[in-house]
Amino acid sequence: MQNMFEIDDNDVIYKDVVIIGNGPSGICLSYMLAGNWPYYTGEPHPGDDMLTARLRFCTTSNEECDTPDDVNTDVTFNNRHQCSKSGISRTQGGGLACSTRCKLECLSSGIEGRGGGRPLALLMDQLQHPCVDAGLDVPSLLDWVSAEEHLEHRIVDHVVLGKGQPGGAWQSMDPNVLTISLSRWMSLPDLDLRQWEKLVEAEQLQKSVLTAESDVYARLEKLNVCKASSRVSMGTVAAYYKDYVHRKGLTQYFRCGTTVTSVRPNSDSPESKGGYNWIVDGYENKNGKQFRYRCKRAVLATGTTDLFNHLGISGENTNRQWVTHDLNDLETRLGCLVSEHGKDSTDEQIPPVLVIGAGLSAADAIMAARFRGIPVLHAFRNSLNEWGKQTAGRITTSYDRLQWLPDSIYPEYHKVYEMMADGGTNYPLYKSLPGYTLVSLSENCEKGNIRRTVTLSAPNGQLHTFPVSIAAILIGYKPDLSYLEGGGTELGKFANKPIDSKSNPIEIDDFTYEVINAPIKGLYALGPLVGNNFVRFVLGGALGIVAHILCTANT
Template sequence: MPLIEETVLPGDSLLTLPVVIIGNGPSGICLSYLLSGYRPYLSPEAIHPNPILHTKLEEARHLSIVDQDLEYLSEGLEGRSSNPVAVLFDTLLHPDADFGYDYPPVLHWKLEQHNYIPHIVLGKGPPGGAWHSMEGSMLTISFGDWMELPGLSFKEWAASKRRNIKSDRVMPEEIACYYKHYVKVMGLQKNFRDNVYITSVSRLYREKDDEGRSHQNEDLKTQRSEMEDGQKSLIKRNWEVRGYQRATDGSHVPFCLFAENVALATGTFDSPGRLQVEGEDFPFVLHSMSDFGAVISKGKLRGKADPVLIVGAGLTAADAVLCAYNNNIPVVHVFRRRVTDTSLIFKQLPKKLYPEYHKVYHMMCTQSHTMDSNQHSAYTSFPEHNVLSFKPEMKCVLQSASGLKKILKFSVALVLIGSHPNLFFLKDQGHSIGHHSNQPITCKGNPIEIDPYTYECTKEANLFALGPLVGDNFVRFLKGGALGIARCLAIRQKKKHELIESGDGGGDGVP
């Protein structure tokens, strides 16, 4: 159904929502779950293996985790996320998981309707986000339990769907189905809108003289930024979110929403990483596994003498190597790092749990172009090489670490060097809100700079971010962002209601 017609006027306060969430992947779903009033409490008989944390939890057992001091609870905890609340929530849901233990969560969940905060979740496809478009034949890097969202055991759900569970690791398509089912079984559908494309998210401003009330609480004061526009002083107001919803007949229905707060949960799969070299735009240079799969399924590589050129040393590149290898397609594998580089993801994966990736890593090490194997074998690696250019005759110019150049002939090239978020709908594509201003937002090198406990952007009030946008690539950690945001918004909603009840409210609030 359509969201809101474009003809709606910005001054209609009835259309102002407390929260608009952009992105309906696991980050957006988890945030919607908490904003819908679900609250985590310490289970009656639960004992956390961390005695210090357990003592802290016992001090306020009667309170939900959302209502507690997250900075106090997360103090001293260590984990594989740089965000302390992410580590806290992960250890509550998966105690000592990094030590190989399979302890149950120490939390139980209650639905408290009075804690519901009106919100809407906007996504391009069905709930689950990018998981619906990932290659379905490859196993995920994480265990199924680590992919689950609060309140619904993935194991129990999977057991009811699969006849035979051979591994704790699962297919992306199973994860996508789980997320879609999660939204339905938790009663979150009313908050979700599919087939929605955002075109702009911008601030509204108004003159200070039109504010109407001079008394505001300190929390609201900190959210204001006065700007000089000639003789007028302007105050930041709400967010304006514009876009369109694609109807079943293919037409675009424009909409305009207004929000007090916007949460960015878009992930980082929008824009594939590029080499930025000459010839990269040729049609035979691909940048996604789905495009590669389409080429294979159409039989375009059948009987080709020239190999597929795969660029990259991550798991997606490894998936491509396996895909080509399993289809009897020869591979030339080019990557910049040494095979002994400790930062290679393969070094972090136990062999018994990830045999297929270690098979690729073994080939990377033992079937280099410098060894006896010739380049017409099933696989040849080129460690410590950069791609300089692609030529129209389907040739590639490589350069080694020592500066030597080599020209290779290939049938199709596949560049898989990661992906970046596409925040084109923000001013300057969001470059101003990263740790390094005026640079593109990236998951590793330049994530969005946030308050570590509220996940609010430090450079833009009332704008929140979670998940890969703030460096949390794994589902098990992005849930902490939802916790931090939910607590922050719950506190602000409570203060706002207190102001209204005391007769000192007003301004841009939601009716």
């Protein structure tokens, strides 16, 4: 574990659960730990009759949770309280949050879809967004009931730690770029993003309009028409996540502006006998004040976009004035490049920008450069079998991230991949270098002028040198797990290898989300760290963790 320090025992804070990471995963889990539980509405699933049958059987069974010894509650247990949002008595079995492992396995059986294959992720996606992959916009099959509405709901004492504002990495993304996912896929429980947009619009209208009251209500009525699901800006999503925490009363659980330095088992302290088996250390970013939590359970929800991947080649880290791994930083540099050369400069006067990578960030970089009239050299990994045909259709099947995206919704990305297939013959300001590998980056001063060059190796091994203005190496991200011993390498599917959301996620139990290779029990992980890389799939992890906490005794 990293950056361990001594702290007065009087300053130690005790919690049942400490969540490291305040992005969508942490927000969803906090919402459920705060006593907001999902219930099946009783409506049939439009595309899965067997799932409907399993849901109706499981939600009317008498299987109950055992009352755990290790969960503190902020509510008193009274007589059973009947909720009235649907015709089904949802007190039986405590809803989905109080499901046993057997029930969750039954409900999840046979469901197919995306999201890394985690059964609970697929189950909750089918309930929250029925038939979404078929293009249908069907209402959710979940009702969310709070502890105030149902007095038997348990509120688990917890805290959510995050470096920035609620929303995690979404708060640092380019606010003008559109999301890959549709707006409804970005939604958190019980407040669809589209509903939130209408709500904010209505509130702004009420504040600004000075006309007659009747006119106000007439205009508000028009906002009740549900918006179609479409892509939205990153800035809208970031604002939604931040506001969601406030609207749902979760602010009391969030401690933002903090950096966690260590998460380790507490095996030799007297407090561990009371179930506080984990220690979480960190500091406040503004003043450096250190803190320590002792908790019964720790949850890793920090995502996988903390650090940029590097090639590890000559000049990559020594030429930071013109070499970047950050798309946002590249946008700033492109603006400065245009200002530096003047508005009337031609593409022959501005050396090209080198873009390395074939993912969405690389595509965004290419579009950003061409929009500003700056030429682009684009190098990416290549297979002769994949790129033998110069057709856009070949492109869309070569990259699984775009394989299922309709052209009508994502025209800009399909255009970039058409350019990659074409090689640049029919597209000005773009030259494709398929199969080329970046070897080195160098900067020399010739006759008082700074000349920046890159050397790439062609598929046949021949070296080529190109002058460039900027080199953008956009080859993905990796998580920062420096707060774990050995960077968490022992926790992955493949031991002693870095954690990666695609090739080496943290190995967990599919139905409890407990980390299998943790030194002791009580460590969980969810979200991209376990391969659930889209927001629409994080709810399954939250359900698994909450169900395990609620339905197991102290171990």
